[in-house]
Amino acid sequence: MRFRSKRYRKDIEKTSSTPLSIDEGIKRVKSFSKTKFDQTVDLVCHLGIDPRQADQMLRGSISLPRGIGVSKRVIAFCNEADVAAAKEAGAVEAGADELVDKVQKGWSEFDVAVAHPSLMGKVGKLGRVLGPQGKMPSPKSGTVTPDIVTAVKEYSAGKVEFRNDAGGNLHAVVGKLSFSDEDLKANVTAFLEHIRRIRPAAAKGQYIKKVCLSGTMTPSVQLEVSATVTE
Numbered sequence: 001m002r003f004r005s006k007r008y009r010k011d012i013e014k015t016s017s018t019p020l021s022i023d024e025g026i027k028r029v030k031s032f033s034k035t036k037f038d039q040t041v042d043l044v045c046h047l048g049i050d051p052r053q054a055d056q057m058l059r060g061s062i063s064l065p066r067g068i069g070v071s072k073r074v075i076a077f078c079n080e081a082d083v084a085a086a087k088e089a090g091a092v093e094a095g096a097d098e099l100v101d102k103v104q105k106g107w108s109e110f111d112v113a114v115a116h117p118s119l120m121g122k123v124g125k126l127g128r129v130l131g132p133q134g135k136m137p138s139p140k141s142g143t144v145t146p147d148i149v150t151a152v153k154e155y156s157a158g159k160v161e162f163r164n165d166a167g168g169n170l171h172a173v174v175g176k177l178s179f180s181d182e183d184l185k186a187n188v189t190a191f192l193e194h195i196r197r198i199r200p201a202a203a204k205g206q207y208i209k210k211v212c213l214s215g216t217m218t219p220s221v222q223l224e225v226s227a228t229v230t231e
Contacts, residue, residue: 075114
């Protein structure tokens with residue numbers, strides 16, 4: 001069994017076997033022992049999808065209404081005409097051939113890479129480098145787009161990317177513990193409503209089966225599915 005700290009064991013005594021509303025769940029997570037840093041708040045959804053089927057896989061991105069409390073380092077693979085605008089929008093690096101070469105040689109001091117569709121022929125050869133890091137630009141995640149400036153702004157501000165795992169779960173950052181209850185609720189609600197809207201047509205039965213909220217160092221709290229979205 002994985003070691004659990006005294007603080008964690010104390011907190012887990014406060015958890016409930018009964019799912020809570022979003023409001024109650026947020027208050028419960030905030031009631032756990034405080035740490036010296038501002039913990040990230042994570043949301044996990046267990047979905048009624050078959051991850052083995054391509055038409056039931058979920059992948060995408062969303063800009064949450066209250067942000068997520070962090071900024072990301074973004075690079076932009078773009079044409080020379082867009083380089084200045086991309087950097088002004090927040091990109092730490094922008095360009096085409098030189099940037100591709102820099103990344104191919106091992107530079108990885110960035111969190112997100114966005115690319116103009118016209119450059120994917122060149123960026124594609126970085127798949128072996130960026131793929132394992134989860135940084136490869138993709139149309140499905142919104143990181144391949146002709147609107148480079150908007151993409152850089154959104155991802156620099158912490159736009160959330162998501163992708164289901166092999167167990168049919170989706171993990172997403174929805175803010176920080178320092179956020180107000182109202183801001184966390186707005187982000188949780190927005191994410192869940194987005195997931196509901198992109199329900200795969202092939203998914204049968206109950207779609208959102210279980211939703212849990214937690215901090216970086218806290219136990220998880222289960223939320224009422226019926227109180228989060230309308231099936």
